Amino acid sequence: MRTVLALAAILLSLLATAPALAEDETGLTDRLRDTLEAVRERYDLPGATAAIVLPDGTLATAATGLADVEAGRAMTPGTPMLAASIGKTFLAATVLSLESDGLISQDDLLADHLGDRPWFADLPNARSITIGHLLHHRSGLPDHPHLAEFQDAAAARIASGQRVFTPEELLGFVIGREALFDAGTGWAYSDTGYILLGLVIEAVTGQRYYDVVAERFLSPLALDDTLPSDRPDLPGLAVGYTIPDNPFGLPVRTAHADGRLVWDPGVEWTGGGFASTSADLARWGHALFGGEAMAVPYLDRLLDGGPVAPDAPGILYGAGVAIYAETPLGPVYGHGGWIPGYVSSLRHYADPGVTVAFQINSDAGVVDDSSNHVGELEAALARLAMAVQQ
Template identity: 65%
Template sequence: MMRHDVRAACVAVGFAAGSILGTAALAESAELQDLLSKFQESYGFPGATAAIALPDGEIVTAATGLADVEANRPMAPDTPMLAASIGKSFVAATVLSLESEGVVSRADLVSDHLGGFDWFARLPNHATMTVGDLLRHGAGLPDHVHLESFQIEMAGRMGSGAAAFTPEEAIAFILDADPLFEAGAGWAYTDTGYLLLGLVIEAASGRSYYDLVSERFLDPLGLADTRPSNIRMLDGLAAGYVAEDNPFGLPPRTMDAQGTLLWDPAMEWTGGGLVSTSSDLSAWGQALFTGRAMDVPYLDRLLDSVSVSPDAPDILYGAGVAIYSQTSRGPVYGHGGWIPGYVSSLRHYADHGVTVAFQINTDVGIADDSTDLVPALEAALADLAVAMAGADGSEE
């Protein structure tokens, strides 16, 4: 079995720069390392990283397996991967930050900001959807990513090495489509809606989204390993692996031998649009869901949510956050992420004050739900994180 270099794996860091590891921290890191390695051996994925942010500010990290199978490069705790839709939490936070300044409101009609685009009137529910509807996936918009027409054209672009879809090109796949429901009357996950949010952010602020998210969150919170995934060569990126029959026509290894992605991740933009590490993601979740990501109150707006289904009344969606309101561990806030070759998870256990993140450099068996890897790993990491918080005496 592939095993990770222990020297790189057993690492724990705090929020503050220069924190020194004690005996307890080393033991916690060893526990996390052991859990992650057992999952790698059982499920056979190439590699993974995980991080647990504890209430006292400590972040425990570990890694297992390989970041690059062909090159035999070990996965390290600071190996970056594409964070995919976890990036939506940064997009939503940026909207809430701008709302605090009076630049935009969740109650605004999207047409107030984007009505000048010549294609806007061809969007489903163009006259009635609000910014808040987009934040909560309640605008009744289809998701271009899962349309066959998009997948066929994306496969063609990948094969020819063409540039990424621009936001407007991606949005064009749903123009003239029927709405899934009236705006505000239901829930349907849509990356297309978050591309529209990106355009709203830039139209309302007159600034680049990536500049705003860096200035407001990445830099102030010290998320130095989180950056835009808008180029094909991303330093240190783990190689991603997909199934041979994936819908985008990608080869099983999604980057070349030099580390350049075979597809342009810039197409994701505000649908996700970030490369990150499990450590940074856990630090972000800990700050965001404990109310420390901004200087102004925002948690009530972040958690203002709608039900995702009448059959699952305890599962809600707020502003870029999935909410599991009643679990055996209390309320859980977070987001998942999938993009060809990479899977990520971010979960905050509010009653225990801990945040857990992990990243895996394959989507084989995960994209088609043929394995229980993700929920099983989430559950095991939650148990470990809660135990760590209790052992540290930091649980309320």
């Protein structure tokens, strides 16, 4: 997985160097499709989708390539893909919403909510972690997806067809380990911390996490093409393609002939946890970062970020959001997503009020760090969106 810092470096450099877009009279949708197609052809990608939401709410969408190469199924703007860690924006928004309702506070100790669980005492930094630490990746917890023990165990389960890991089983990969740093004193991306937040949400609401998100965001915002990625048979999902020597031992085509995934994406749970379309992701980002996702004020809490590295003071992480405070286009908010076979990106350009999202049904070049096509596409779509505003 590319880090927040690495993605920022790619984006900033390419915004400055990407060639100017040719002017045409075909409109935003055609230009969006042309941009997608150019990148797809250059990097031999199976397919991709993208969407742009303009300040007035106008939505443009486009698709290119194939959702299923072997079957010849065309990619369409309505084809869903796994959104991976962009799902963290839904979880963070849920925490802020519950905080507005007085059900939780970022200052709460994690122990106040999960301290009675039998495994809790052996969690790194167990007694000092707060909800805010988890939300901002400042807990000091390791990141279980990048532990060799997890990757080996996941590969074994995929190969044997065993059931998906439970949240508690995921936590088991970090139980008893040393903390990376004292809670609140550093920054390290941790899906494990977001698994804990999922358990907290269910504890304080008494509801299934996905039901809470649907009730508070998906239904009110009519995000009808966003659904839990909690099973292998997700309707209409584009087939994802990966590299031969991937960490989880998956086949290059990560789905059966009928489109059902050969693995269970439910393992991600609240570390991501949704399938969506680029259009829904762009609409969600436009509402979230535009301050319209909730009835009460929340942007100050959402964008209250800290630096991810001492040598990059302009790159911050807020409540489930990467913040690029100083770019040639002004402040940029968003999140990226990687999961085997899929890459997604969500960016909101605050000064013009434009939101851009795209998805690709291949992680080749990303999982092996062999290509900059994600950063190139982010830059090209940003330049296109800005050109429309001029």
